[in-house]
Amino acid sequence: xxxxxxxxxxxxxxxxxxxxxxxxxxxxxxxxxxxxxxxxxxxxxxxxxxxxxxxxxxxxxxxxxxxxxxxxxxxxxxxxxxxxxxxxxxxxxxxxxxxxxxxxxxxxxxxxxxxxxxxxxxxxxxxxxxxxxxxxxxxxxxxxxxxxxxxxxxxxxxxxxxxxxxxxxxxxxxxxxxxxxxxxxxxxxxxxxxxxxxxxxxxxxxxxxxxxxxxxxxxxxxxxxxxxxxxxxxxxxxxxxxxxxxxxxxxxxxxxxxxxxxxxxxxxxxxxxxxxxxxxxxxxxxxxxxxxxxxxxxxxxxxxxxxxxxxxxxxxxxxxxxxxxxxxxxxxxxxxxxxxxxxxxxxxxxxxxxxxxxxxxxxxxxxxxxxxxxxxxxxxxxxxxxxxxxxxxxxxxxxxxxxxxxxxxxxxxxxxxxxxxxxxxxxxxxxxxxxxxxxxxxxxxxxxxxxxxxxxxxxxxxxxxxxxxxxxxxxxxxxxxxxxxxxxxxxxxxxxxxxxxxxxxxxxxxxxxxxxxxxxxxxxxxxxxxxxxxxxxxxxxxxxxxxxxxxxxxxxxxxxxxxxxxxxxxxxxxxxxxxxxxxxxxxxxxxxxxxxxxxxxxxxxxxxxxxxxxxxxxxxxxxxxxxxxxxxxxxxxxxxxxxxxxxxxxxxxxxxxxxxxxxxxxxxxxxxxxxxxxxxxxxxxxxxxxxxxxxxxxxxxxxxxxxxxxxxxxxxxxxxxxxxxxxxxxxxxxxxxxxxxxxxxxxxxxxxxxxxxxxxxxxxxxxxxxxxxxxxxxxxxxxxxxxxxxxxxxxxxxxxxxxxxxxxxxxxxxxxxxxxxxxxxxxxxxxxxxxxxxxxxxxxxxxxxxxxxxxxxxxxxxxxxxxxxxxxxxxxxxxxxxxxxxxxxxxxxxxxxxxxxxxxxxxxxxxxxxxxxxxxxxxxxxxxxxxxxxxxxxxxxxxxxxxxxx
Numbered sequence: 032x033x034x035x036x037x038x039x040x041x042x043x044x045x046x047x048x049x050x051x052x053x054x055x056x057x058x059x060x061x062x063x064x065x066x067x068x069x070x071x072x073x074x075x076x077x078x079x080x081x082x083x084x085x086x087x088x089x090x091x092x093x094x095x096x097x098x099x100x101x102x103x104x105x106x107x108x109x110x111x112x113x114x115x116x117x118x119x120x121x122x123x124x125x126x127x128x129x130x131x132x133x134x135x136x137x138x139x140x141x142x143x144x145x146x147x148x149x150x151x152x153x154x155x156x157x158x159x160x161x162x163x164x165x166x167x168x169x170x171x172x173x174x175x176x177x178x179x180x181x182x183x184x185x186x187x188x189x190x191x192x193x194x195x196x197x198x199x200x201x202x203x204x205x206x207x208x209x210x211x212x213x214x215x216x217x218x219x220x221x222x223x224x225x226x227x228x229x230x231x232x233x234x235x236x237x238x239x240x241x242x243x244x245x246x247x248x249x250x251x252x253x254x255x256x257x258x259x260x261x262x263x264x265x266x267x268x269x270x271x272x273x274x275x276x277x278x279x280x281x282x283x284x285x286x287x288x289x290x291x292x293x294x295x296x297x298x299x300x301x302x303x304x305x306x307x308x309x310x311x312x313x314x315x316x317x318x319x320x321x322x323x324x325x326x327x328x329x330x331x332x333x334x335x336x337x338x339x340x341x342x343x344x345x346x347x348x349x350x351x352x353x354x355x356x357x358x359x360x361x362x363x364x365x366x367x368x369x370x371x372x373x374x375x376x377x378x379x380x381x382x383x384x385x386x387x388x389x390x391x392x393x394x395x396x397x398x399x400x401x402x403x404x405x406x407x408x409x410x411x412x413x414x415x416x417x418x419x420x421x422x423x424x425x426x427x428x429x430x431x432x433x434x435x436x437x438x439x440x441x442x443x444x445x446x447x448x449x450x451x452x453x454x455x456x457x458x459x460x461x462x463x464x465x466x467x468x469x470x471x472x473x474x475x476x477x478x479x480x481x482x483x484x485x486x487x488x489x490x491x492x493x494x495x496x497x498x499x500x501x502x503x504x505x506x507x508x509x510x511x512x513x514x515x516x517x518x519x520x521x522x523x524x525x526x527x528x529x530x531x532x533x534x535x536x537x538x539x540x541x542x543x544x545x546x547x548x549x550x551x552x553x554x555x556x557x558x559x560x561x562x563x564x565x566x567x568x569x570x571x572x573x574x575x576x577x578x579x580x581x582x583x584x585x586x587x588x589x590x591x592x593x594x595x596x597x598x599x600x601x602x603x604x605x606x607x608x609x610x611x612x613x614x615x616x617x618x619x620x621x622x623x624x625x626x627x628x629x630x631x632x633x634x635x636x637x638x639x640x641x642x643x644x645x646x647x648x649x650x651x652x653x654x655x656x657x658x659x660x661x662x663x664x665x666x667x668x669x670x671x672x673x674x675x676x677x678x679x680x681x682x683x684x685x686x687x688x689x690x691x692x693x694x695x696x697x698x699x700x701x702x703x704x705x706x707x708x709x710x711x712x713x714x715x716x717x718x719x720x721x722x723x724x725x726x727x728x729x730x731x732x733x734x735x736x737x738x739x740x741x742x743x744x745x746x747x748x749x750x751x752x753x754x755x756x757x758x759x760x761x762x763x764x765x766x767x768x769x770x771x772x773x774x775x776x777x778x779x780x781x782x783x784x785x786x787x788x789x790x791x792x793x794x795x796x797x798x799x800x801x802x803x804x805x806x807x808x809x810x811x812x813x814x815x816x817x818x819x820x821x822x823x824x825x826x827x828x829x830x831x832x833x834x835x836x837x838x839x840x841x842x843x844x845x846x847x848x849x850x851x852x853x854x855x856x857x858x859x860x861x862x863x864x865x866x867x868x869x870x871x872x873x874x875x876x877x878x879x880x881x882x883x884x885x886x887x888x889x890x891x892x893x894x895x896x897x898x899x900x901x902x903x904x905x906x907x908x909x910x911x912x913x914x915x916x917x918x919x920x921x922x923x924x925x926x927x928x929x930x931x932x933x934x935x936x937x938x939x940x941x942x943x944x945x946x947x948x949x950x951x952x953x954x955x956x957x958x959x960x961x962x963x964x965x966x967x968x969x970x971x972x973x974x975x976x977x978x979x980x981x
Contacts (some may be wrong), residue, residue, distance in 0.1 A: 068107070069109070070094070070097050070098070070101065070107075070108065070109050070110065071090065071093055071094050071097055071109070071110050071111075071112065072109070072110070072111040072112065072679045072680065073090055073112050074111075074112040074113065074114045074117070075687075076114040076691070076694060076967050077112060077113065077114050077115070077116075077117045084117065086117070089117050089118075090112070092152065093110060093112065093118070093119065093152075093153065095152075096149060096152035096153045097109075097110045097122075097153070099152075100125065100127070100149060100153075101125065103130070104125055104126060104127050104128075106124070106125035106126045106127075107124045107125050108122060108123070108124050108125035109122070109123060109124040109125075110122045110153065111679060113212055114643075114694065114967075115212065115641075115694065115695070116155060116212060116213070116214060116215060117155075118153060118154045118155035118213075118215065119153045119154055119209075120210070120211070120212055120646070121208075121209070121210045121646065121649065122153065122208070122209040122210075123207065123208045123209075123210075123649065123653060125207070126198070126205040126206065126207055127141070127145050127205060127206040127207075128141055128203070128204070128205045128206070129141060129144040129145075137204065138167060138175040138177065138197045138204035139163050139164075139165060139167075139177065141197060141204045141205070141206055142163045142177050142179065142195045142197065142206060143158070143163045145195075145206050145209075146158040146161050146163070146179075154193070154213050154215075155213070155215030155216075156181065156213045156214070156215055156217075160181055160182065160183065160213065160217075161179045161180075161181055161182075161192070161193055161213060162179055162180055162181075162182050163177055163179050163195075164177055164178060164179060164180075168635075168636055170196065170632045170636040170637070170654060170657070170658070172198070172654070172657035172658035172659060173658075174196050174197060174198045174207070174657055175196070175197045175198075175204060176194065176195070176196050176197075176636040176637070177194075177195045177196075177197070178192060178193075178194055178195075179192055179193045179194075179195055180192040181193075181213045181214065183217055183218075183219060183221055183250050183256065184221040185221070186221045186248050186249060186250050186258070187247075187249050187250070188213070188214060188217065188249070188250045188252055188256070189249045189250065189251050189252060189259075189261075189282075190212065190252065190499070190639075190640040190641060191211075191212065191213050191214050191252055192211050192212075192213065192639060193209055193210065193211040193213060194208075194209070194210045194211050194636070194637055194638070194639055195208070195209050196208040196209075196636075196637070196653075196657070198657060207653075207657065208637075208653055210637060210638070210639065210642075210646060210650065211639045212639065212641050214252035214256075216254075216255060217250060217252060217255060217256040218255045218256060219250055219255055219256030219257065219258055220258065221248070221250070221258055223248060223258060223260070223285035223286070224285065224286045224287075225260065225283070225284070225285050225286065225287070225288045227245065227246040227248075227260060229288055230246050230260035230262055230283045230285070230288065231246060231262055233283055233288050233290070234262040234264050234281040234283060234290075235264070237281070237290055237732065240264045240265050241264065241265055242262055242263065242264055243263045243264070243265060243458055243459065244263050246260040246261060246262045247260070247261040248260060248261075248285060249261050249282070251282060251291060251292065257284065257291060258284070258285040258286060259282040259283060259284055259285050259291055259292075260282070260283045260285050261280050261281070261282055262280070262281045262282075262283065263280055263281075263458045264279060264280075264281050264458070265393070265456065265458055265459055279293045279294050279458070280293070280294045280458070281293050282294075284729070289729050289730070290729075290730070290731040290732070291729065291731065292713065292731060293731055294499075294500075330375060331371075331372060331373060331374055331375035332354055332356060332361065332363050332365070332375055332378075333356060333357075334354040334355050334356035334357075334361070334363075335354065335355045336352060336353070336354060336355075336364075336365055336366055337352075337353050337354065337355045337360060337403055338350050338351070338352065338353070338403065339351050339352070339353035339360060339362065339400075339403045339404075339405050339411065339414070340403060340404060340405065340411070341404060341405035341406065341407070341408065341410075341411030342408050342411070343408055343411050343412035343415055343416075343478075344408055344409070344412055344467075344476035344478060344479055344534075344535070344537075344538075345476060345479055345480075345534040345535070345537045346412070346415070346480075346534075349411060349412070349415045350415075351364070351405075351411060351414040351415040351418060352364035352365070352366050352379070352414070352418065353403065353405075353414070356399070358397075358399050359399040359400055359401050360399065360400050360401070360402060360403050361397055361398065361399045362380065362381035362397075362398040362399075362405070362410060362411075362413075362414045363378055363379070363380050363381075363397075364378055364379035364380075364414065364417075364418060365378050367379060367418075367421060367431075367439075368425065368430075369430055369431050369436035369437075371436070375438070376436065376437070376438055377431065377436045377437070377438055378438055378439070379414065379417045379418055379421065379438070379439040380394070380397070380438060380439070380440050380441070381398045381410050381413045381414045381417070381441045381442075381443065382394040382395040382396060382397055382398055382440070382441065382442045382443070383395050383396055383398050383407070383410060383442065383443050383444045384396075384442050384443070384444050384445040384446070384463075385444055393442060393459060393461070393463070394440050394441075394442045394459075394461055395442045395445075398410045398443075407443070407444075408478075409443040409444060409464060409466070409467075409477075409478040410443050412478040412479065413441040413443050413462070413464065413478050413483070414441075416478070416479070416480045416483045416484075417439045417441055417462070417483060417487075418439075419480060419483075419519065419523050420439075420480075420483050420484050420487045420519055421439055423484070423518075423519045423522065424487075424491070427627075427628060427631055429491070429631075429635075432487050432488075432490035432491050432494065433460075433490065433491075433494040434491075434494060434495070434635075435494075437460060437490075438460070439462075439487070440459075440460065440461035440462065441461065441462040441463075441464065441483075442461060442462065442463045442464065443464045443478055444464075444466055445463050445464060445465050445466075446465055446466065450465035450466070451465055451468035451469075451475075451544060451545070452465055452477070453465060453477045453478075453482050453486055454486060455486035455487060455489045455490050457489070457490055457493035457494070460490075462483065462486055462487065464477045464478045464482075465477055468544060468545055470539065470543030470544055470546070471541070471543055472539050472540045472541035472542070472543050472546075473538045473539040473540055473541075473543075474538055474539070475535050475536055475538075475539055475543070475544070475545045475546050476534070476535040476536075476537070476538065477535060479532070479534040479535040480516075480519065480520045480523055480524070480534060481516045481517060481519075481520040481531050481532045481533070481534050481535065481556075482516065482532060482534075482535055482556075483516075484512075484515055484516035484517070484518070484519035484520055485512040485513060485515070485516030485531060485532075486512065486516075488511060488512040488514075488515040488516060489508065489512050491511075491515075491634070491635065492508055492511055492512070492634060495634060495635040495636070495638075496634055496635065496637075496638035496639060496640070496642065497639065497640045498511075498638065498639075498640060498642060499640045499641060500591060501589045501591065501698055501969065502589045502591075502968055502969035503594070503642075503643045503644050503968055503969070504640065504641055504642055504643070505589060505591035506590065506591050506593075506594035506595045506597065506598060506644070507595075507598055507638070507642060507643075507644060507647055508591065509591050509592055509595035510595035510596075510597075510598035510599045510602070511598075511630070511634050513531050513557055513559060513595060513599050514559075514598075514599065514602050514603070514630060515627075515630075515631075516531050516532075517530070517531045517559060517603075518627055520534065521617065521618045522618050525618060526616070526618070527610075527616045527617045527618060528555075529549070529558060529559050529560040529603060529607075530549055530553065530555030530556075530557065530558050530559065531555060531556050531557040531559060532545065532546075532555050532556025532557060533553060533554065533555040533556075535556065536554040536555055536556065539554055541554075542554065557595075557596075557599070558920075559599040559600065559602075559603040560600060560603050560604060560607065561596045561599065561600045561916060561920060562600060562916055563596045563597045563600045563915070563916040563917050563920075564597065564600070564601075564674065564675040564676045564677075564916075565597055565644060565645075565675060565676035565677055565681070565682040566676050566682060566683075566915065567596075567597060567914075567915030567916040567917050567918075568594055568597060568682075568915065568917065568968055569590045569593050569594055569913055569915065569917040569918055569925060570684075570913065570947050570948020570949060570965040570966055570967075570968055571587075571589065571590045571593075571913070571925055571948065571949055571965050572589075572700070572895075572948075572949045572950075572951055572952075572963050572964065572965040572970050573589055573698045573700055573714070573970050574700065574895065574951070574952075575700040575701040575712060575714070575735070575952065576700075576712075576714055576734055577701075577734050577735045577746070577775060577776075577778055578778075578894075578895075578896075581775075581776045581777075581778070581819070581858075582858060582894065589698060589965075589968075589969050589970060590917075593917050593920075593921065594917060594968075596916070596917050596920065597644060597675065597677075597917070598644055598647065600675065601648070601671055601672060601675040601677060602630060604671050604675075605626060605664075605667050605668050605671045606623050606626055606627070608667045608671070609622035609623045609625075609626055609663065609664060609667060610622070610623045612663050612667075622661055622663060622664055625660060625661065625664060626655075626660075626664055626668075628658075629651060629654050629655050629658060629660060629664070630651065632654050632658070633647065633650045633651045633654050636654075637650035637653070637654060638650060644677055645677055645678070645679065645682070647677075648672040648675075648677035648678065649679075651668055651672070652665070652668055652669060652672065655668055684947050684948075684966050684967060684968075685945070685946060685947045685966075686945070686946060687946065687966055687967075687973075688930075688946045688950070688964070688966070688973065688975065689960075689973045689974055689975035690973065690974055690975070691967075691971055691972070691973055691974075692709065692961060692971075692972040692973065692974045693711070693722070693971060693972045694967055694969065694971040694972075695713075698713065698714055698969070698970040699711050699712070699713055699722070699963070699970045699971060699972050700712050700713075700714055700952065700963055700970055701735065701736060701952060701963070702952060702954055702961045702962060702963055702972045703736055703737055703738050703781060703954045703961075704738070704954045704955065704956040704959050704960075704961045705738030705739075705740060705741070705781065705782060705783045705956050706740075706741070706783055706956055706957065708723075708738055708741060708956075709723075709961060709972075709974075710722060710723040710727075710736055710738065710743060711736075711963075711972055712733060712735075712736060721733050721736055721743065721745065723743055723758075727742070727743045727758040727759075727760070728743055728745055728747075728756075728758045730745070730747045730748070730749070732747055732748035733745050733746070733747040734746040734747060734748075734770075734775060735775075735778050735779045736779065736781075737779035737780060737781025737786040737823075738781045738782065738783070738786065738956075739757070739781055739782075739784075739785045739786035739799050739800065739801055739803075740783055740784065740785065740800070740801025740802075741759075741760055741801065742757055742758060742759045742760070742799075742801065742803065743757075743758040744756070744757055744758075744767070744779055744781060744786040744788075744799060745758065745779075746770050746774065746775060746778075746779060746788075747770075749766070752769065752770075753769065753770035753775075754766050754767070754768070754769055754770050755767040755768050755769075755770055755774065755779075755788055757799060757803060759803060765803065767797070767799060767805060768790065768797070771790050771791065771792050773789060773790060773791030773792060773817070773818065774788050774789060774790055774791075776817070776818075776819065777789040777818045777819060777820060777821045777830065778820065778821055779821065780820075780821040780822035780823040780824070780828070780829070780860070780861075780862070781823055781824075782823050782824035782825065782863070782956070783801070783824075783956055783957075784800060784801055784823070784824070784825065784826055785798055785799055785800040785801055785823055785842070786798070786799055786823055787799075787821050787822070787823040787828040787830075787842075788821055789818040789821050789830055791817065791818065793809075794809050794810050794811065794813070795807050795808070795809055795810070796808050796809075796810055796821075796828060796830065796840060798823065798828050798840075798842040800842070806842045806843055808840060808842075808847065810838075813832065816832045816833060816834045816836065817832060817833040818830045818831070818832055818833075819831055819832060819833050819856050819857055819858060820857050820858060820859060820860035820869070821860065822860040822861045822862040822867065822897075822899075823862060824861065824862045824863035824864070824899055824900070825862070825863040825864035825900075825901065826841060826842070826864060827839055827840075827841060827862045827863065827864055827865070827867070827881065828840045828841075828842055828862065829850075829860055829862040829867050830860070831853075831856075831857025831858075831860045831869050831871075832856070832857060833856040833857075834852075834856070835852045835853035835854055835855055835856060835857060835871060836849060836852050836857075837849070837850050837851050837852065837853065837857060837860070837867060837869050837877075837879055838850065839862065839867065839881050846881075848881075850867060850879040850880065850881055850883055850885075851877065851879045851883070851885045853869060853871040853873075853875055853877060854871065854873055854875065855871035855872035855873035855874075855875065856871055856872040857869050857870075857871050858870055858871060858872055858894035859894040859895070859896050859897040859906070860897060861896075861897040861898045861899040861904065861905075861906075862899060863899040863900050863901060863955075864901060865880050865881045865882065866878065866879070866880055866881075866899060866904065866935050867879040867880070867881075867899070868888075868897050868899055868904035868905075868906055868933070869897065870892040870893070870894045870897055870906055870907075871894075872894070874889075874890065874891055874892050874893060874894075874909065875887065875889065875890060875892060876888045876889040876892035876897075876906050876908075878904055878933060878935070886933075886938065888904075888906070888931075888933050888940060889906070889908055889931065889940075891908050891909050891910070892906050892907065892908055892909070893907045893908065893909040893926055893928045893951070894907075895907040895928055895949070895950075895951025895952055895963075896951055896952035896953055896954075896962075897953065898953040898954050898955040898960070899955060900955040900956070900957065900958075900977075901935075902934065902935060902936065902977075902979060902980075902981075903932050903933060903934055903935065903955070903977065903981070904932070904933040904935065905930055905931070905932050905933075905953045905955060905960060906930070906931055906933070906953075907928040907929070907930055907931070907950060907951045907953070908928065908929055908930075908931045908942075909926035909927065909928055910926075910927050910928070910929050910945075911926070911927045912924070912925060912926060912927060913925045913926065913927045913948065913949070914927065914947075925949075926949070927948070927949065928949045928950055928951055929942065929945065929946060929950055930950045930951075930953055930962060932977075932981070934981050936980075937981070939981065941981060946964075946966050947966050948964070948965035948966045948968075949964070949965045950962055950963070950964050950965070950966075950973075951963050955977070958976050958977045958978075958979070959974065959976060959977075960974065960975050960976075960977050961973065961974045
């Protein structure tokens with residue numbers, strides 16, 4: 032029997048009010064008698080994420096600030112509330128200049144005067160926390176763009192800043208638009224105790240990689256702020272899944288040298304096969320040291336320019352620029368406008384890794400031939416198409432990918448055939464291509480124009496908007512690369528296509544990795560005109576790292592390659608319609624070319640690290656209007672964005688089950704709860720740093736966590752190797768034992784009473800209670816069976832096996848035995864007192880008791896964790912495949928999971944409010960239920976209080 036969980040998860044009154052305020056109508060926050068225009072778009076996400084905050088009071092304060100701004104300027108300002116901070120994330124539609132003309136002798140002073148008047152009221156920070164730069168950019172309309180970073184005593188706040196656009200001339204500049212996010216409440220000392228060289232050494236030790244550049248001091252916007260060194264690291268190596276990458280920005284605490292966070296700096300053509308760090312199942316260790324990659328320095332080459340030629344994939348016979356040197360003819364182009372003969376910077380260089388992926392230098396060996404005939408098709412192609420991409424961006428006013436004349440470096444023949452991907456690394460400042468991807472229907476070529484245009488645009492993005500590579504900002508990051516990769520390819524090939532990567536799939540005869548069939552039957556990497564809107568967004572969660580390896584599933588940073596389809600469809604639809612108006616192919620259409628410029632200026636001048644798709648749509652429309660674009664461009668863009676649900680209040684995620692504990696832009700996984708204690712992991716492309724009540728643990732190489740009362744038990748990589756660690760209040764940390772691969776696969780189980788883990792190497796089940804006392808018991812008779820899940824709660828420890836056995840143990844007693852079995856491998860398990868709940872690989876969910884009774888509760892369970900307390904079992908159920916076009920495009924492979932509740936007392940099953948997207952990895956303590964949720968388009972941590980007696 033099912034019952035709706037509606038009374039349990041009723042939407043808070045404030046959230047309901049906010050949803051009503053964000054509806055698509057003309058009403059505002061004013062009284063019913065005089066509603067007035069809608070000048071503040073409230074955030075339902077913020078209302079749900081801040082249940083203890085005075086949300087109504089915040090909205091009222093913002094409304095007063097906007098009303099004051101509108102009245103003083105006599106213009107139509109409209110503000111949109113930021114989902115995270117609750118202050119404004121966007122302000123547009125008006126014009127501002129200081130009341131006293133003497134305060135605005137130039138654009139910079141106008142911006143500074145605005146901040147002095149409104150920064151605190153509208154953005155929540157004092158004016159001196161936002162630094163108006165002397166450098167300015169000019170956008171497509173000729174307007175002045177100022178990127179004003181948030182700083183504390185001269186130290187930049189990571190991801191914090193405002194993009195301010197001013198129209199008019201320099202002498203009478205008027206502020207028109209403010210976008211971005213700044214973080215209120217930061218108060219941290221900015222004098223580092225750790226010197227930068229120590230931070231470098233620690234980053235190298237942790238990554239076994241190579242540091243590039245010098246460390247930068249930043250403030251991470253966590254609570255009141257954390258001072259950290261940002262260190263740029265690159266490393267690569269092999270796992271059982273082939274060559275994997277592990278480059279990123281490492282953030283180390285500038286007081287303790289502890290690693291706080293890692294952010295990837297590589298943007299790959301396709302989602303990686305597995306996480307870049309850690310092992311295959313066959314590995315005897317939980318982590319593998321990644322091979323050091325020494326970053327070679329370039330010197331100014333000597334020689335004479337010469338034309339080279341060869342056969343490039345898809346294109347055929349091509350010519351390119353080379354350099355005749357004493358060593359031979361090198362693939363070096365010194366004819367670019369940005370080339371500097373004194374330093375060698377600004378040219379185009381092609382290298383080869385000669386099939387190596389470890390213990391080799393990057394960029395590798397300079398490619399040299401004895402003659403001008405280049406025999407390697409990948410090498411000549413890289414040299415040719417790098418210049419094509421360079422020339423395209425030069426034609427729209429950009430000085431190489433970084434806008435500052437950087438060299439265009441490419442490495443071909445990376446790895447021995449095990450790297451079926453291509454990437455641009457902003458850390459390495461270069462392109463890297465694997466060898467052609469072999470599949471059942473042929474070889475997919477990677478060194479092609481669409482791919483290079485796509486990847487180099489990631490470099491453009493990293494040096495401008497800096498869109499974070501997760502959730503909506505990550506999907507935008509991917510989509511802008513898809514868009515310009517296809518624009519550049521179509522212009523060069525002189526044809527129109529709605530696909531990216533068709534040039535790489537030219538030799539493939541059937542669908543395979545990186546080559547999918549579009550509606551016409553042709554093969555390509557991605558189909559841009561896919562029809563998806565914001566309501567097709569794929570609300571997936573990123574499973575925890577341990578689960579990914581143990582179960583064999585993969586993730587995609589919150590679906591960045593999948594959800595990019597939404598922005599792809601909107602932009603490409605607009606472009607095609609404009610070409611139809613011109614009655615020309617899109618590559619010849621002037622309106623399409625004008626729109627390309629608008630999109631480019633939006634990316635490079637109007638967006639920031641945390642921008643959403645709605646931010647981007649508003650920025651495109653604003654840029655078009657301010658640039659004086661053809662009326663058809665403005666009209667078509669608005670129509671398509673509205674049809675795509677990319678407008679304020681148009682996208683409705685539906686009912687939200689509970690309140691948000693955390694909805695930060697980064698992924699948040701593996702929530703666990705014990706009493707008032709809550710913890711979860713913040714992973715970036717692998718293991719992650721625990722977010723813990725009280726700050727018990729801060730190791731970013733943490734694989735799994737569990738509570739033992741008020742202490743946190745972790746599986747982590749320590750200075751002396753992998754270990755199971757106990758972190759207690761007061762700062763005491765104890766190594767419980769070395770971490771074995773069997774422990775990693777089975778995971779940790781924890782509760783208010785204690786935590787448990789399994790060690791196959793000694794056939795030992797271990798338990799640590801809430802005081803730190805460890806009890807162990809040997810388990811005999813498993814034979815060739817493997818323990819695949821561990822649970823603890825209410826004084827009971829349990830484990831499940833690959834052959835479906837479920838066994839319990841009472842620590843400190845002789846009570847031990849088999850309680851039942853399942854037909855598949857036990858993947859998720861929870862225990863509390865006499866009751867256990869398990870989910871197996873065949874999607875069965877059963878409830879067991881320690882006296883041997885079994886109750887079958889679902890045939891459609893999904894192994895996204897399980898939880899239990901004295902009254903209930905909670906387990907995820909696959910209610911359907913996720914809805915929408917993005918899901919359908921991948922065959923509906925992603926399940927829509929909801930949490931279900933089983934009452935031990937009544938035997939009744941309750942279903943929650945139907946919610947968009949995936950829910951999983953629940954944890955219960957008393958009446959507190961927390962879980963990982965994808966309803967808002969990312970990995971968020973949700974909470975609800977369970978009533979008793981259901």
